[in-house]
Amino acid sequence: MMLRLLVASLCFVAAARSITAPAQCAHVTDAEFTCDYSAMDAGERPIDFTAFDPKPQQLHVTVNGIVPYIGDTQMFSSAFSGIDTATFDSNDPASLTLDCGWSGGIFLSSGAFANMSHVQHFSIRNCGLYNIPSEAFKELGNLDYFKIENGKIDEVNINAWMSLNVERLTSDSHAIPRNLGKIEISLHETFHYYFTHWSALQHEESYGGCSQRS
Numbered sequence: 296m297m298l299r300l301l302v303a304s305l306c307f308v309a310a311a312r313s314i315t316a317p318a319q320c321a322h323v324t325d326a327e328f329t330c331d332y333s334a335m336d337a338g339e340r341p342i343d344f345t346a347f348d349p350k351p352q353q354l355h356v357t358v359n360g361i362v363p364y365i366g367d368t369q370m371f372s373s374a375f376s377g378i379d380t381a382t383f384d385s386n387d388p389a390s391l392t393l394d395c396g397w398s399g400g401i402f403l404s405s406g407a408f409a410n411m412s413h414v415q416h417f418s419i420r421n422c423g424l425y426n427i428p429s430e431a432f433k434e435l436g437n438l439d440y441f442k443i444e445n446g447k448i449d450e451v452n453i454n455a456w457m458s459l460n461v462e463r464l465t466s467d468s469h470a471i472p473r474n475l476g477k478i479e480i481s482l483h484e485t486f487h488y489y490f491t492h493w494s495a496l497q498h499e500e501s502y503g504g505c506s507q508r509s
Contacts, residue, residue: 317346326352326384332370333359333399340367344374344410352383355392358422359399362407375410388415388439395422395446403431412436415464422446433458442479 314322318339320330328351330342341363342356363370383389391414395401400423408414414435424443429452432441438461463476 313348315346315348317343320347323353323355326350327355328353329355329357331357332362333357337364337366340364341369341372344372344378350378350382352387353390353392355394357396358393358401359395361402361404362393363404368406369409370407371410373410376412378413380413389413390416390418392418392420393422394420397421397445399423400425400446402426403428405429405431406434408432408434410434414438416440418442418444420444420446424448426450426452427455428452429454430458431455436460437462437464439464440475440477440479442481444479444481445483447482 316322316328317330319332319335320328320342322328326349328347332340332342334357335342344350380389391408391411393401399421402425405428408417411434415438417432417435417438417440419442421444423446427448427450431452438459441459441461461476461478463474
């Protein structure tokens with residue numbers, strides 16, 4: 296009888312917890328969510344951290360157009376900066392993926408990734424990147440993995456890669472299994488860019504499609 300009561304209590308607790316997400320966002324599994332930033336109106340932006348339960352460890356965001364939108368100061372709410380990484384599953388990295396869905400393109404503004412310094416794996420997929428502005432990724436902090444794949448890049452500011460740090464993370468910086476310390480750039484069209492600030496990029500792997508000026 297006591298065992299039945301215990302099982303019933305556990306079932307009640309599990310059922311009582313609700314999963315929530317901001318407007319235009321949906322829960323996938325565990326701490327993984329998708330959000331359609333391109334469908335959000337002014338009242339639904341920026342993406343509201345406080346509306347997520349559980350808190351998003353993996354976030355896949357559909358984008359198209361200007362990021363963040365004209366008139367917006369940020370893409371992700373300020374509360375993201377206080378995310379408690381101690382609650383994350385240590386078997387998975389904290390990841391952020393922007394995806395244009397093959398046919399979209401984005402104008403990226405400096406400061407687009409404010410409040411997201413907890414991210415360890417960052418990707419831009421299937422996007423026509425009309426520009427990469429100065430210090431585009433500085434708010435991301437130390438990354439274990441950085442990838443731009445598919446799509447194309449039209450214009451790159453000479454200081455675009457400044458403050459981008461990619462390194463094999465250690466136990467002092469949210470270590471995760473199978474740390475990579477890797478940058479990958481793989482595009483539909485050949486892309487050659489001469490880094491004038493090569494020292495700003497800490498790397499252990501080759502940079503696909505990129506060249507260094509001596």
